[in-house]
Amino acid sequence: MSEIPGDLKFLSSHEWARIEDDGTVTVGISDHAQDLLGDIVFVELPEVGKTVAAEGEAAIVESVKAASDVYSPLSGEIIAVNDSLEASPEIINDSPYDDGWFFKIKPDNLDELADLLDAESYADTCED
Amino acid sequence: MNKTPLYQKHLDLKAKMVDFSGWEMPLSYGSQLEEHMAVRSKAGIFDVSHMAVFSLSGNNVEKYLSYICANNVAKIKDKNKALYGTILNHEGGILDDLIVYSCEGKYWIVSNCGTRDKNTQWFNEQAKKFSVTVELLKDFCIIALQGPQANDLVTEIVQTDSPTQLSAFEVMGFNDGLIARTGYTGEDGFEFIVPSVIGTNIWDKALAMGITPVGLAARDTLRLEAGLNLYGNDMDESVHPFESGLGWTVDMSDPDRDFIGKEALEKIDQHSCKKLTGVLLTERGVLRPGYQLKSADGEGIILSGSFSPVLQKSIGLARVDRAMKDNAVVIIREKELSVDLVSSRFLKQDKIIT
Incomplete structure (x- = not known):
């Protein structure tokens, strides 16, 4: 598996969260997740302004072989979505931790970060 | 194994x-x-x-x-x-x-x-x-x-x-x-x-x-x-x-x-039993086995569904009531999306516009 960026926090269901300098949180799926899914051909992104719960359904990603829910690592309000994924969902395969981000949220409570896995713990869950 | x-x-x-x-x-x-x-x-x-x-x-x-x-x-x-x-x-x-x-x-x-x-x-x-x-x-x-x-x-x-x-x-x-x-x-x-x-x-x-x-x-x-x-x-x-x-x-x-x-x-x-048909999703999304189809003429179910790399659209095979033709809707996650019923030879017809 490729290197997992150390500044990210994870859900065991393979979503990552990055705390940006402005206090917003960017969310995507891990390299391991995109590898499991294979070629991604469709995403359904949430509407901007929608509120999401921690570990609540926020988006859908479909590869050629399967559909999968994407859960929000934190509760908050969706403030931006990565529109470029709609036309080019393969970006998620190519760049899961950067260009392949799904959405940004304004978090309700950053204390929820404590419930997430750090990169090392997440990597351990992927080895099973 | x-x-x-x-x-x-x-x-x-x-x-x-x-x-x-x-x-x-x-x-x-x-x-x-x-x-x-x-x-x-x-x-x-x-x-x-x-x-x-x-x-x-x-x-x-x-x-x-x-x-x-x-x-x-x-x-x-x-x-x-x-x-x-x-x-x-x-x-x-x-x-x-x-x-x-x-x-x-x-x-x-x-x-x-x-x-x-x-x-x-x-x-x-x-x-x-x-x-x-x-x-x-x-x-x-x-x-x-x-x-x-x-x-x-x-x-x-x-x-x-x-x-x-x-x-x-x-x-x-x-x-x-x-x-x-x-x-x-x-x-x-x-x-x-x-x-x-x-x-x-x-x-x-x-x-x-x-x-x-x-x-x-x-x-x-x-x-x-x-x-x-x-x-x-x-x-x-x-x-x-x-x-x-x-x-x-x-x-x-x-x-x-x-x-x-x-x-x-x-x-x-053979003129009244169900039939197998090709299905083309005309909207964004991916057809999957088990999804329900319906139209004014009848209903059906997706048997195989995936994404066509050549057509860059989702296609599937479905078993439907024989009277169904041309168009229907498919239910995907409680939403109705439009599909065309087409020949299952997806790459050999004029109807599909790629």
Whole structure:
């Protein structure tokens, strides 16, 4: 598996969260997740302004072989979505931790970060 | 877990392996979309040795095959040819789809992997009445070379240009096995049904020539674009050929020929039973097995659904009420999306605008 960026926090269901300098949180799926899914051909992104719960359904990603829910690592309000994924969902395969981000949220409570896995713990869950 | 003779080669290629009906098979060697497009534009090579190969012997093999197959093997008698069709139970339900090969006076059957045990039992049970011996071959490979360049590549792979002389569905003997101009992709190509050592050589040669290895994931999208049924998805014992798009493989033309399931099929009204249709999703999303279809004319269900790499849209096969035509909606996660009902030969029609 490729290197997992150390500044990210994870859900065991393979979503990552990055705390940006402005206090917003960017969310995507891990390299391991995109590898499991294979070629991604469709995403359904949430509407901007929608509120999401921690570990609540926020988006859908479909590869050629399967559909999968994407859960929000934190509760908050969706403030931006990565529109470029709609036309080019393969970006998620190519760049899961950067260009392949799904959405940004304004978090309700950053204390929820404590419930997430750090990169090392997440990597351990992927080895099973 | 069962392994094909090429198992280690797949691991060496870093294939993503998957359990397919108890066989550890390559799903993809990297990107299934790239493998798919390689077959459509150039050529690809597949290890499908998980499928079951049977060799038949005995004086009454033709009578036997005539009785167990819904298609009529008289069509290939004394010819080096392959015949696609189904075997049915007494109720007309599809036990499996298969290819019967007539090659240099000998008959072979290739049937699905998941039905290997069931078929072995069924073939042997029926064979008793005909004094026919059915042998499930061990240490055999099935390698498929598929794609528009297959004809140009095959001579170098097998060191003879004889396969290039074959027409579609023609067969020739080769090293205690056979080569057939058949496939499961909708492209021109060949299938090599040969002893393991020969199959391994064919595989190595093709890889050395730079031909793309293709896994089961791309095999599924290739067959779906070509409108070819997959046993277990698009048909099983609970349905008959007329509601599975396979009426053309049922040969009732000879009133004197009895075959298993014939009596049941004769009672079916082919003009009112359900039908198999191609489905094209006109909106963004992906069709999946089990999704419901409905329209003013009736309803149906998606049997196979995926994403067409060539059309860049989602396509599927569905079993629907016969009156359904043209348009319908599919329910995806409680939302209604528009679909067109089209020929299942997705790449061979004018209606689809890519």
